[in-house]
Amino acid sequence: MNFSASTYQNEFLPSDATEVHAVVTVTATNGEATAATSPEKAVVLIVDTSGSMGQPSTKIRAARQALAASVEELPDGTWFAVISGSHEAMCVYPPTYATGEPPSLVRADAMSRAEAGAVARQLRPEGGTAIGTWLDMARDVFAGHPEAIKLAYLLTDGRNESEPHRNLEAALQRCTGVFQCDARGVGSDWNVSELRLITSTLLGEVDIIADPDEMDDDFRAFLERALGKAVADVRLRIWAPQGSTIKFVRQVAPTIDDLTAKATPVNPLTGDFPTGAWAGDESRDYHVCVNVPVGKVGDEKLAARVSLVVGDQPVSQALVKAIWTDDHALTARISPQVAHYTGQAELASAIHEGLEARKQGDNDTATVRLGRAVQLAHESGNEGTVKLLQKVVEVDDPATGTVRLKRGVAAVDEMALDTRSTRTVRVTAKPAAPADPATPAPGPEA
Template sequence: MANFSKSSVPRFAVEVYQNEFLPEGGREVNAIVTVSSTGGGTQGSGTRHTYRAGEAPDAAVVVMVDCSGSMEYPPTKMRNAKDATKAAVDTLRDGVSFAVVAGTHVAKEVYPGGGRLATASPETREQAKAALAKLTSGGGTAIGTWLRLADRLFDSGDAAIRHGILLTDGRNEHESAEDLRAALDAVDGRYTCDARGVGTDWEVKEVTQIASALLGSADIVADPAGLAGDFTRMMEAAMGKEVADVGLRLWTPMGAEVRFVKQVAPTVEELTGRRTEAGPRAGDYPTGSWGDESRDYHVCVEVPAASVGQEMLAARVSLVLPPAEGAEGAPQTLAQGLVRAVWTDDMAASTSINPQVAHYTGQAELAQVIQQGLDARKSGDIDGATAKLGRAVQLASASGNADTAKLLAKVVDVVDAATGTVRLKAKVTEADEMTLETRSTKTVRVKKQQ
């Protein structure tokens, strides 16, 4: 794990929001689990993270830049990609390990070369930027080879926090979907990766698949001129990560069954199928690396039916940190919370939906109906697209998700947001449609009850 002094380890907290009351015979228990990480080595609110001596976590970053032939059309695209990567290199904290990879139908090391990582310093940053200036475009696109080379480079060092940044401008045409999936499976859990699509000639589902599998963010940079700012923000976020490989551990009692676990803020991310067993009736769900941040998770557990007046612990939710690679010992519990079930004949109590659960159920549906609506639109199903995107407008309006509402308004004409009455726009730019699809899983936090 990361090397830091005890004073720099982030403090984790778990809060559980639920209506624990069930009617007689009721079995489904829902809870929103808010996980917050605070403290650690960050000081102040500036963009550069500073640490006291010996406190900075071991971190490594590999930037994968698309250098395929399409990056030359228009020529400003390649120039902006180089400038963005230079800006990311400038944002590296001294002492962080890093490398730059050029991606085409094969993956090539740009800097430092020799199958290794460089250590960030004023000198190596300048060397990396000089190497980037010589990059040229040409060839195809096989993203799986880029991801595998990044993994080998990370393996040449021993950093605990490993973060990739991947930029592509086109479809992954020089390897099969199975090849990409195999590469993602091979590097799963070995590093996190943010993925970006520049322009409008790439495939949204490919970019979001990469980010989802590697627990990173996905976004569109429709105008290449925006790359430098986006790369800088991504690198700043990566530099703020202080602890890696945190697991969300869910213990359930005999007879209880986990129905699903999903992250619901800041984005919707399905985690149910990513469980790894962690002892009797316990399983771990990956959450990746953490800095100073807060995330929300929706946990749904089915418990055995019981009579009025009975109560039980439906689940214990813990944040766990595995021992360092090669070290022995039990995982460290960073924080935990309890999910309860209480059976009552009070109808008002048992039928009330917790505001947090209701809000995030709506946000998850919002992400789903946007995807369904856009898929229907692409297939020519006008009625289906209108119905789904109308429901999306209704949900975005009701939940206060103003950012998503603005994106939807570029694809549909809103007649009545409250009822979800819309008309599909006759003309929609490819950039607007791709932006809505790429950002469809971004959620708005629920307003906490005072």
């Protein structure tokens, strides 16, 4: 497994500028990854079995089916466990509770797969929802396998209403760095920000399963991704010079996730930002912004050294530079990558603010922000987001962001937009981005 990192930026700054932006693309490629060198994989499937999963019963039936089918397909040797979650958590497989042993993982083989499938088919919906207890149980289950790549999948259909919110926060704190967790909300009675808190803290992805029929595919897709991971605990190690501050570090592709607050200091000038486990064929983009002390015209300085660290071993690095110049032709250029991802980040926040305003009944703000979102999604070729937006607004003109709010929007459509608003597209190879100079408009001959 090899990593490479490259920087996209305009390193030329006007004489009074201190803010340096760069996009760092990190790509993993399968070198000679062998079964012998790649670590063990452990997956924990956490399924909501609260009473609401039985109303309608299509939800629990789909969950039983999806869960059974996926455990029955686990490859030999995968470590796994199944947790049933309500107002309390129970590790239903392996059933260590029956013998009074502490919860643990079990290796997949013909017998364990069959037993787990049978248990999955008998899950009954009753009780409340206390997600913090589910996460704590997962942490206990994973405890015996510190070296494994540890991924959990959490499925719920409701809000975390059987425990105070601080319990969830405390559980998340205990689980941080122990395992990664994806979260799925079924239907429209769950809370997007609650699940986003979980996945943002535990380096996972949040998504909506609007229709229980989609559960089967989603479980499979999760396992495929999980089993494809080849390296655990990869970190971005960022050094910035004395007197500077790292303004933000953001994953910007495939989804937007702010890593700024997750830094662990390595030394006074260096911090580590967690990125979780990587597959052998993955590529992600990071937007790094550093405020450096102002330089004089002609100065060149390193604004950031971005290293990729596996274990404690730097495996690749990218340099972010700053060169101060009074040549406007140089400083006026903009890195297309930086511009693109700045737009994608604005797109996500425009959607968030638009939906929030709509909830508050502020239709003017909602129209403006969602209109801006349509414009940004359109400009950047983010067709997935355009489609989601079209379910919430009538688009009169995508180029100018002229939209009208739709009446009677389905809750699942609004939540799908909210949940998927952080998905980005990469820079398209369009010949001429209309950013600058301005798009040739009908105008007098200049």
